[in-house]
Amino acid sequence: MAFSVSDTVSSAQADLEKLVTDVRGLLASKDLDSIPQINVLRQKLDDGVYHARESAVHAAQEAARQAKEAAYAADRYAHDEPWRVAGAALAVGALIGFLLARR
Numbered sequence: 001m002a003f004s005v006s007d008t009v010s011s012a013q014a015d016l017e018k019l020v021t022d023v024r025g026l027l028a029s030k031d032l033d034s035i036p037q038i039n040v041l042r043q044k045l046d047d048g049v050y051h052a053r054e055s056a057v058h059a060a061q062e063a064a065r066q067a068k069e070a071a072y073a074a075d076r077y078a079h080d081e082p083w084r085v086a087g088a089a090l091a092v093g094a095l096i097g098f099l100l101a102r103r
Contacts, residue, residue: 013056020049 023045032038078085 009056009060016052020045 024042027038027042027045
């Protein structure tokens with residue numbers, strides 16, 4: 001079973017969300033409100049989650065942009081050099097056919 005990059009990212013994001021929820025649950029105790037450092041820790045946690053989400057969104061947008069550029073370059077090459085692409089496909093197909101015939 002092959003996992004895509006989006007599956008991996010979704011899984012990592014879900015794990016991170018669960019961790020953040022658990023930590024927030026621990027820090028939400030009213031008994032901790034009297035400790036000044038807890039408020040600072042809560043704010044740092046919120047800031048960290050915000051920055052992690054922003055980074056994830058930026059990384060996903062960059063990956064999508066690069067994939068589009070690669071697809072465009074491949075399409076352009078196939079249109080500019082159709083005989084080379086057809087020849088390469090023929091060679092790969094012949095090699096696979098030869099290997100399968102030997103079995």
